[in-house]
Amino acid sequence: MGMRRFLRFGVQRAFSSSYPSSSPSLSIWRGKRKEMGKEGLMVVQEMKRLQNSPPERLQSFIKSRVSRLLKSDLLAVxxxxxxxxxxxxxxxxxxxxxKEIWYKPDMFFYRDMLMMLAQNKQAEKLMQVWEDSKREKVHFDQHTYGDIIRCLLDNNLPSQAMVFYSEMKESPEPPLSLPYRVILKGLVPYPELREKVKEDFLELFPGMFIYDPPDGLTDN
Structure with a gap:
């Protein structure tokens, strides 16, 4: 089984009943991949058309049409x-x-937003969304932390990655070796940061082996 597939399964299987807002069975995000309705398609096209228009035109359209979308269409948009x-x-x-009445703070919802912003190198907006998740007391599991941190590292955002790593270490969930290995691989271009995480890994998982790439190898 490939690493990405393994991580995806790890994320999906996982929260205990102590974290109901992030339970896969309760997630508002489970239906987001369903086919978008005609109303949703129209909204996507019109919002893109109005994106470079005067701001009041787009805001008017959002108030009159987008805010009236059904839950499934809004999530699909x-x-x-x-x-x-x-x-x-x-x-x-x-x-x-x-702002929707059906909205629940949700790990999967925030994961996708954070990774999209990381992939677009929107560091400031990413941290704003992260603060939203913290205010809403969203709990992230260890695999999801690993995925987000690796995404940040792959997109040259090491400072933000280490903020998330600090939060990961403070998580009430027990640490898992696989997310650490994912992070360590992403940290290959950042040897000083990698050494710190490696020390944490060896302290948490004594006796486990870590592959260290040859000196000068920075391609992750």
């Missing part, structure tokens, strides 16, 4: 803007979702 890497429109829909 958000997922589509994430897929397109349209950061500004994605953040607008993100804010709308969080």
């Amino acid at each position: 958000l997922a589509e803007f994430q897929r397109q890497d349209n950061v500004s429109l994605c953040l607008m829909v993100y804010e709308l979702v969080r």
